[in-house]
Amino acid sequence: MNNTLVISKRELGAYFATPVAYVFIVIFLLLMGVFAFYLGGFYERNQADLDAFFQWHPWLYLFLIPALSMRLWAEERKTGTIELLMTLPVSLTEAVLGKFLAAWCFTAVALMLTFPIWITVNYLGDPDNGVIVAAYLGSLIMAGAFLAIGSCISALTKNQVIAFVVSVVVCFCFVLSGFPMVLDFFSGWVPPMMLDAISDFSFLTHFAAIRKGVIDVRSLIYFLSLIALWLYATTVAIDARKAS
Amino acid sequence: MHAIEVRQLTKRFGPLTAVNGVSFTVDRGEVLGFLGPNGAGKSTTMKLITGFLEPSGGYAKVYGHDVVEEPIEAKRKLGYLPEGAPLYGEMTPRGFLEFIAEVRGFKGSEAQRRIAQVVEKVHLEGVMGQRIETLSKGYKRRVGLAQALLHDPEALILDEPTDGLDPNQKHEVRTLIHDMARDKAIIISTHILEEVDTVCTRAMIIGRGRVLFSGTPAELAARSEYHNAVSLVVRSGTAAAAKRRIEALAGVVRVEAGAVADGHVRILAMPRNGVSILADIAEAARAGGWEIDGLAVEAGRLDEVFRTITAHYQDDTFIPEGRERPRADRAAP
Numbered sequence: 001m002n003n004t005l006v007i008s009k010r011e012l013g014a015y016f017a018t019p020v021a022y023v024f025i026v027i028f029l030l031l032m033g034v035f036a037f038y039l040g041g042f043y044e045r046n047q048a049d050l051d052a053f054f055q056w057h058p059w060l061y062l063f064l065i066p067a068l069s070m071r072l073w074a075e076e077r078k079t080g081t082i083e084l085l086m087t088l089p090v091s092l093t094e095a096v097l098g099k100f101l102a103a104w105c106f107t108a109v110a111l112m113l114t115f116p117i118w119i120t121v122n123y124l125g126d127p128d129n130g131v132i133v134a135a136y137l138g139s140l141i142m143a144g145a146f147l148a149i150g151s152c153i154s155a156l157t158k159n160q161v162i163a164f165v166v167s168v169v170v171c172f173c174f175v176l177s178g179f180p181m182v183l184d185f186f187s188g189w190v191p192p193m194m195l196d197a198i199s200d201f202s203f204l205t206h207f208a209a210i211r212k213g214v215i216d217v218r219s220l221i222y223f224l225s226l227i228a229l230w231l232y233a234t235t236v237a238i239d240a241r242k243a244s
Numbered sequence: 245m246h247a248i249e250v251r252q253l254t255k256r257f258g259p260l261t262a263v264n265g266v267s268f269t270v271d272r273g274e275v276l277g278f279l280g281p282n283g284a285g286k287s288t289t290m291k292l293i294t295g296f297l298e299p300s301g302g303y304a305k306v307y308g309h310d311v312v313e314e315p316i317e318a319k320r321k322l323g324y325l326p327e328g329a330p331l332y333g334e335m336t337p338r339g340f341l342e343f344i345a346e347v348r349g350f351k352g353s354e355a356q357r358r359i360a361q362v363v364e365k366v367h368l369e370g371v372m373g374q375r376i377e378t379l380s381k382g383y384k385r386r387v388g389l390a391q392a393l394l395h396d397p398e399a400l401i402l403d404e405p406t407d408g409l410d411p412n413q414k415h416e417v418r419t420l421i422h423d424m425a426r427d428k429a430i431i432i433s434t435h436i437l438e439e440v441d442t443v444c445t446r447a448m449i450i451g452r453g454r455v456l457f458s459g460t461p462a463e464l465a466a467r468s469e470y471h472n473a474v475s476l477v478v479r480s481g482t483a484a485a486a487k488r489r490i491e492a493l494a495g496v497v498r499v500e501a502g503a504v505a506d507g508h509v510r511i512l513a514m515p516r517n518g519v520s521i522l523a524d525i526a527e528a529a530r531a532g533g534w535e536i537d538g539l540a541v542e543a544g545r546l547d548e549v550f551r552t553i554t555a556h557y558q559d560d561t562f563i564p565e566g567r568e569r570p571r572a573d574r575a576a577p
């Protein structure tokens with residue numbers, strides 16, 4: 001556990017040692033604002049809630065999180081530092097977890113910096129702050145799922161561009177798995193039960209309830225088990241590909 | 245118990261066998277030098293011992309800990325400088341060494357004490373606050389060394405520790421290795437044969453994943469056809485007679501005479517099967533009254549032995565790297 005934290009700390013430091021962190025945070029906040037105010041119609045809705053803000057999170061994460069996760073392992077493999085890391089007295093699980101937690105903490109920082117919109121809505125009206133807290137937490141957990149997927153795909157390649165593109169595509173499938181463009185691809189050749197399962201995988205459906213303040217335990221379990229599964233897949237991927 | 249024990253170690257990458265049944269042991273106080281052409285399996289063997297790769301067969305143990313069964317225990321005992329000394333470029337040497345210290349389980353003043361110690365050892369004082377990616381190759385290599393030495397490991401594996409360093413830095417690193425050798429088991433890999441002579445207690449030549457030779461540097465040199473060869477410098481007037489006389493000696497298989505320079509000629513007499521011919525030649529010189537300006541016995545030429553031993557294992561692209569040569573020279577076919 002201690003090793004996980006040490007690796008997390010180093011990794012988090014690395015974000016802020018380069019412009020990556022600052023560029024990411026600025027773009028993240030800018031896009032969050034643009035989406036909430038222009039596309040979400042934050043003012044026009046005339047409601048004291050942040051639904052106009054939260055509803056775009058899956059779409060923003062779809063592009064922003066792979067940009068964050070692409071370097072997690074691809075960079076270590078490219079520069080060879082993976083050999084350094086894996087020959088220290090650290091287990092693979094600790095390393096995978098440490099790097100993932102760093103990226104997750106960083107996302108949390110970026111998300112927390114959207115607080116002005118929370119202040120704004122409290123200034124303008126009288127929102128249900130419990131709902132907003134729940135939606136923030138739900139959004140963060142969903143971000144974790146995006147990151148875990150990105151972590152695994154980053155472990156499969158040395159090339160960060162490939163890691164980014166493939167992560168976006170895989171995340172896109174998860175975001176939209178309840179929708180025709182994904183379901184049509186599967187319908188006809190997978191059993192109906194499987195099709196139902198796939199349609200239940202949709203990030204949008206699971207997040208829809210959470211952003212309204214309904215913390216559905218099933219959705220939480222869904223996102224958390226997705227994180228666990230993809231992180232496990234990351235360890236398998238590193239084990240299999242670290243030599244090449 | 246051996247410090248490092250390797251038995252029938254094998255690593256296959258698909259159809260390619262990179263390491264093929266390699267066995268050896270290293271004890272405390274020994275410095276084992278891995279020699280071999282590029283792609284011979286030196287680095288792969290090191291990656292197997294340090295637990296970065298898993299073997300396809302055989303095992304490697306570090307102070308009794310199998311690197312596959314007990315990786316954490318084995319890695320605690322090991323210090324490792326990977327090939328090319330990969331480092332986190334965005335960190336400073338201080339930040340990086342603090343990270344390594346923490347991972348190695350050192351905290352607070354103990355960590356600081358160890359960092360100070362190792363920084364002094366490899367002379368990093370001036371660059372501790374600079375980003376690693378901005379450092380010169382020599383400094384990067386030293387940061388890599390510092391990382392490997394921080395926990396004062398009982399076993400040390402250094403993949404080309406002097407590669408890319410200038411002659412002074414090379415000398416420093418060799419001295420460092422030599423000083424540490426007493427209470428550690430060390431394996432280094434190198435292309436530089438004189439390094440084997442100066443720092444290694446034992447040399448191992450690897451080719452196509454197999455051990456082709458294992459012995460002391462002296463034994464390696466003894467394999468040279470130049471072993472016990474005698475070179476003498478005589479006045480050019482007596483050179484022809486001297487050459488004829490030496491050729492007639494029973495123990496001499498061949499005599500080479502160089503060109504005349506400053507009125508002197510260098511004559512090199514090659515012994516038959518490495519027998520000692522110095523006494524015979526000295527005797528002949530006295531009897532013949534040659535004017536000799538220099539006389540020396542050769543220990544053997546490592547680069548020549550290296551080429552002979554690995555000759556069968558070379559592929560078309562392999563360029564033998566004997567003694568250090570400038571880069572441009574190496575690139576020539």
